[in-house]
Amino acid sequence: MAVAALACAASATVAIAHHSFSMFDPAQEIVLEGKVVRWAFTSPHTFMIIEDAAGKVWAFEGAAPPALLARNPPMTGDTFKGGDPITVIMCPLRDGRAGGASGLFISADKVVYNPADAGCRANQRIADWPAWIEKGYKSLADAKAAGEAKAQ
Amino acid sequence: MKTKRVLLACALGLLVAVSAPAMAIAQVLQPVPEVVAPPRAFKTAEEHYNYLKRHHRGGTVHTHESVPKWEGLWEASYNSIALRGGVSPFFVGPIPPGLAAGGEVAEGVLTPEYEAAFKQRREHMIPFNEQPYDRLTTCEAVGPARWLLEPYVREWVNTPTQSWWMNDLANETRRVFINQDHKNIDGANSPTGDSVGFWAGDQLIVWTNDMWPADYFRGYPPFSNEMQMIEVYQLVQEPNGLSRLEAQVTYYDPISLAKPLSGVYTWTRATVQEDAGYRIRHWDCDSNIQQKDANDLTTIRLPGEDGKTWHQHRNPDLPADLSGQTKTPGEVDFDSLIGSAQ
Numbered sequence: 125m126a127v128a129a130l131a132c133a134a135s136a137t138v139a140i141a142h143h144s145f146s147m148f149d150p151a152q153e154i155v156l157e158g159k160v161v162r163w164a165f166t167s168p169h170t171f172m173i174i175e176d177a178a179g180k181v182w183a184f185e186g187a188a189p190p191a192l193l194a195r196n197p198p199m200t201g202d203t204f205k206g207g208d209p210i211t212v213i214m215c216p217l218r219d220g221r222a223g224g225a226s227g228l229f230i231s232a233d234k235v236v237y238n239p240a241d242a243g244c245r246a247n248q249r250i251a252d253w254p255a256w257i258e259k260g261y262k263s264l265a266d267a268k269a270a271g272e273a274k275a276q
Numbered sequence: 277m278k279t280k281r282v283l284l285a286c287a288l289g290l291l292v293a294v295s296a297p298a299m300a301i302a303q304v305l306q307p308v309p310e311v312v313a314p315p316r317a318f319k320t321a322e323e324h325y326n327y328l329k330r331h332h333r334g335g336t337v338h339t340h341e342s343v344p345k346w347e348g349l350w351e352a353s354y355n356s357i358a359l360r361g362g363v364s365p366f367f368v369g370p371i372p373p374g375l376a377a378g379g380e381v382a383e384g385v386l387t388p389e390y391e392a393a394f395k396q397r398r399e400h401m402i403p404f405n406e407q408p409y410d411r412l413t414t415c416e417a418v419g420p421a422r423w424l425l426e427p428y429v430r431e432w433v434n435t436p437t438q439s440w441w442m443n444d445l446a447n448e449t450r451r452v453f454i455n456q457d458h459k460n461i462d463g464a465n466s467p468t469g470d471s472v473g474f475w476a477g478d479q480l481i482v483w484t485n486d487m488w489p490a491d492y493f494r495g496y497p498p499f500s501n502e503m504q505m506i507e508v509y510q511l512v513q514e515p516n517g518l519s520r521l522e523a524q525v526t527y528y529d530p531i532s533l534a535k536p537l538s539g540v541y542t543w544t545r546a547t548v549q550e551d552a553g554y555r556i557r558h559w560d561c562d563s564n565i566q567q568k569d570a571n572d573l574t575t576i577r578l579p580g581e582d583g584k585t586w587h588q589h590r591n592p593d594l595p596a597d598l599s600g601q602t603k604t605p606g607e608v609d610f611d612s613l614i615g616s617a618q
Contacts, residue, residue, distance in 0.1 A: 166560035
């Protein structure tokens with residue numbers, strides 16, 4: 125029974141925030157590199173703001189602090205600091221504005237963090253994304269085009 | 277029998293998925309709590325409450341020393357109504373995973389009008405695979421029914437005369453007035469309604485009325501402004517020594533329910549958050565404001581999109597460059613970031 129329970133757990137897609145996520149496009153997972161401008165460890169949602177190489181500022185919504193404390197590795201308000209290099213895998217806003225849902229954060233020392241709420245399912249590919257980034261993929265579409273994400 | 281075991285396993289699996297990952301599997305794999313129906317059928321919450329009060333001979337009058345202590349941070353665990361148990365009286369068979377669209381609506385649980393409304397909500401979800409607008413978008417209080425199962429953490433503080441139930445979500449606090457009668461000098465319902473209760477030994481029995489119409493959870497049925505609830509709380513010690521807070525809840529709503537509906541809700545200690553030093557703070561709804569767009573969908577206002585800083589939003593009568601007006605010393609104004617870059 126325990127195996128069945130875990131199997132069902134693994135297949136579940138869970139939304140645990142206070143609002144709908146329909147404004148984000150979970151079918152797109154996009155890689156953005158930049159520097160942390162602000163990490164807001166706030167309820168109801170955490171927010172990561174980064175500036176990309178072109179100077180464009182982006183904002184990404186993530187799960188709430190109680191959830192991030194229980195992730196592996198856990199995150200607190202001190203985990204990311206202004207100026208830190210960071211890679212964000214995010215699911216963009218459908219309307220094209222400079223924001224989206226946080227999927228994964230990868231720090232300069234290659235630690236992979238899972239800040240996702242239900243707006244982005246990149247965390248379901250947490251084992252794949254570091255290698256995909258090494259290969260130069262900039263999106264889930266790139267990985268699929270290379271035949272890497274057939275089973276996803 | 278095998279099917280029943282698989283369904284139970286799926287329920288437990290879903291519970292694992294929706295709970296903090298650090299929750300020990302051993303803690304999760306406890307027997308699923310049974311729903312305890314009221315001792316007999318009651319037409320109203322008032323009948324139910326008064327019966328229990330008579331049954332318990334007016335209840336137990338606790339002192340500060342004797343009143344049960346439920347302090348600490350708690351997180352929602354298994355329940356039999358929505359999301360966290362894998363089952364729900366509002367669906368036939370296992371519920372759709374997470375908050376996804378789909379599933380078969382159970383017939384005869386809701387009144388015909390509310391069953392049709394629920395089916396309409398489920399139909400509306402299909403193109404988005406979720407409910408595309410949630411009334412909590414604007415930080416509305418969740419209301420008592422949804423309070424029971426929402427994520428985030430909560431605290432219970434019991435005194436002989438009041439119990440204060442504080443939820444991280446929207447910072448919605450429920451106050452239960454012990455051994456008192458309902459009062460409503462507002463002449464109107466409120467988001468959390470009015471709750472009175474009494475102790476019967478270590479059980480707390482609560483009657484709530486005068487609530488705003490709300491819902492059991494996102495994607496679940498609405499209920500009416502005539503909803504009333506009876507909740508019976510007790511701290512349960514598991515054989516493995518862990519504590520579980522359990523509430524047997526019966527909903528009475530002649531407008532939305534075909535007959536009174538009973539369910540069980542549970543909570544476990546949020547030890548990971550406690551050990552990390554987490555403390556409930558007031559919600560910061562300005563930093564990522566959700567709003568309804570022109571198509572009645574939830575969207576977010578990105579910080580600074582309207583060109584105003586946080587300080588300018590809240591202090592329009594003060595100089596825009598007044599020192600010391602970011603939330604934290606040394607902080608770049610959150611709202612100025614995107615606005616200044618675009």
